[in-house]
Amino acid sequence: MPEISMRVNGTDRTVRVENRTLLVHALRDGLRLTGTHVGCDTSQCGACTIHVDGAPVKACSMLAVEADGAEVETIEGQAMSDGSLNTIQQAFQDHHGLQCGFCTPGMVMATAALLRENPKPGDAEIRHALKGNICRCTGYQGIVNAILAASGQPVPAAMDSEPAPVAAE
Amino acid sequence: MYDFDFANPATLDEAVAALGRGDAQALAGGQTYLPALRQRLAAPDTIVSLKRVEGLSDIEATVDTLRIGAMATHARIARETADRFPALSRLAGNIGDMAVRSRGTLGGSLANNDPSACYPAMALATGATIHTNARDIAAEDFFRGMFETALDDGEIITAVTVPVAQAAHYEKFVQRASRFALVGVFAARYPDGARVAVTGASSGGVFRWTEAEERLSDRFEASALDGLTIAPDDMIEDLHATKPYRAHLVSVMTRRAVEHA
Ligand SMILES: Cc1cc2nc3c(=O)[nH]c(=O)nc-3n(C[C@H](O)[C@H](O)[C@H](O)COP(=O)(O)OP(=O)(O)OC[C@H]3O[C@@H](n4cnc5c(N)ncnc54)[C@H](O)[C@@H]3O)c2cc1C
Ligand code: FES
Ligand code: FES
Numbered sequence: 107m108p109e110i111s112m113r114v115n116g117t118d119r120t121v122r123v124e125n126r127t128l129l130v131h132a133l134r135d136g137l138r139l140t141g142t143h144v145g146c147d148t149s150q151c152g153a154c155t156i157h158v159d160g161a162p163v164k165a166c167s168m169l170a171v172e173a174d175g176a177e178v179e180t181i182e183g184q185a186m187s188d189g190s191l192n193t194i195q196q197a198f199q200d201h202h203g204l205q206c207g208f209c210t211p212g213m214v215m216a217t218a219a220l221l222r223e224n225p226k227p228g229d230a231e232i233r234h235a236l237k238g239n240i241c242r243c244t245g246y247q248g249i250v251n252a253i254l255a256a257s258g259q260p261v262p263a264a265m266d267s268e269p270a271p272v273a274a275e
Numbered sequence: 276m277y278d279f280d281f282a283n284p285a286t287l288d289e290a291v292a293a294l295g296r297g298d299a300q301a302l303a304g305g306q307t308y309l310p311a312l313r314q315r316l317a318a319p320d321t322i323v324s325l326k327r328v329e330g331l332s333d334i335e336a337t338v339d340t341l342r343i344g345a346m347a348t349h350a351r352i353a354r355e356t357a358d359r360f361p362a363l364s365r366l367a368g369n370i371g372d373m374a375v376r377s378r379g380t381l382g383g384s385l386a387n388n389d390p391s392a393c394y395p396a397m398a399l400a401t402g403a404t405i406h407t408n409a410r411d412i413a414a415e416d417f418f419r420g421m422f423e424t425a426l427d428d429g430e431i432i433t434a435v436t437v438p439v440a441q442a443a444h445y446e447k448f449v450q451r452a453s454r455f456a457l458v459g460v461f462a463a464r465y466p467d468g469a470r471v472a473v474t475g476a477s478s479g480g481v482f483r484w485t486e487a488e489e490r491l492s493d494r495f496e497a498s499a500l501d502g503l504t505i506a507p508d509d510m511i512e513d514l515h516a517t518k519p520y521r522a523h524l525v526s527v528m529t530r531r532a533v534e535h536a
């Protein structure tokens with residue numbers, strides 16, 4: 107079985123894999139980094155989003171052998187060195203960017219990739235960047251708000267005003 | 276997914292040799308092929324990664340063309356063609372999602388020739404040339420119906436030469452579950468006339484809509500298309516759209532493509 111070496115969240119790691127092992131399984135089963143989730147079998151949900159050599163990728167859609175020699179970042183590397191949440195994670199908590207949390211590791215990694223390219227994304231840019239990350243719980247607005255907050259931008263007021271009038275028939 | 280041998284060649288010659296041995300298949304970005312392997316729709320003996328093969332991802336501009344390496348990712352094409360060919364840049368930047376664009380490649384998309392993929396419409400509408408390790412193939416001769424191309428077994432796309440249009444736009448009606456085109460139209464104006472290619476619509480795969488091209492060659496304006504419709508008979512019909520709906524979308528997307536070009 108091939109042995110691959112990667113730098114994962116700043117630490118050199120080696121792991122034995124089969125040629126067919128997906129990167130997500132090498133991380134979860136080989137390195138016990140189970141924060142990266144598997145939410146689908148069709149490359150569509152984004153729960154497995156990580157960074158490889160600085161770019162967002164779906165860890166379920168890359169072979170582990172392809173990551174030999176790569177720099178990999180996962181959700182486990184996001185918190186601050188003292189274990190407290192980083193800005194993005196804290197904003198998700200503060201703005202209801204998660205409910206069950208299953209999509210959250212992928213959302214946070216996608217957000218980190220977005221903010222690296224575009225430090226102050228607008229609402230439409232945020233939604234465009236998250237097209238590949240599906241959330242079954244939040245309805246997305248909390249996630250968009252969290253990303254606005256994490257990038258130091260004003261968050262639209264919650265819908266605590268009068269409900270919009272129903273249009274006449 | 277069944278196991279396989281993994282070859283990671285550094286040169287085109289080595290890659291061609293590896294693909295010539297037994298039941299081998301090329302791997303580019305893996306954004307189509309890995310899901311297919313996972314579903315056991317394919318089970319090759321050997322996978323030949325093209326990632327390390329040198330010279331396959333360069334993007335070079337001449338006066339009126341772009342030559343794009345087969346292994347250039349969607350993300351890179353979106354970034355690096357924005358000035359020279361904004362229609363192509365926007366097409367690439369709207370494929371799938373951010374993570375798909377980090378890995379997926381131009382060559383992989385053309386070789387796969389998914390009937391709803393975006394680049395085939397661009398290649399046909401621009402009159403692109405597909406370069407392989409063995410020959411040059413005009414886009415016109417390359418696409419041979421759904422998932423079929425002129426490529427021989429083991430033949431590798433190395434680059435694509437795209438003539439830059441005077442004006443162009445790709446208009447995509449997104450199928451929101453897959454993110455592919457429910458119908459997509461690439462309209463382009465060149466000194467010698469207009470070209471219109473349609474993806475997502477026909478059961479024969481990507482095609483040129485010649486009636487629209489004739490009208491737009493006279494006058495490249497949406498109003499030149501007034502009254503022009505396309506017959507629904509050969510359209511794809513699935514749970515997302517009926518034949519008449521797809522035929523209708525072809526007209527609407529063509530008008531919008533011209534308006535935005
Ligand atoms: C969630 C999701 C959304 C997507 N949305 C879109 C979309 O909106 N529009 C769109 O067009 N596509 C879309 N795609 C497909 C995506 O663009 C793929 O990247 C592309 O179709 C295949 O490129 P690849 O580099 O990933 O090829 P691979 O998956 O690696 O390979 C595909 C096939 O091409 C062959 N091949 C690869 N490279 C070469 C080469 N250089 N020469 C010869 N044969 C080769 C392989 O052997 C394989 O058979 C989507 C995919 C996903 C997962
Ligand atoms: S597990 Fe769903 S995209 Fe990777
Ligand atoms: S919080 Fe439950 S899927 Fe997003």
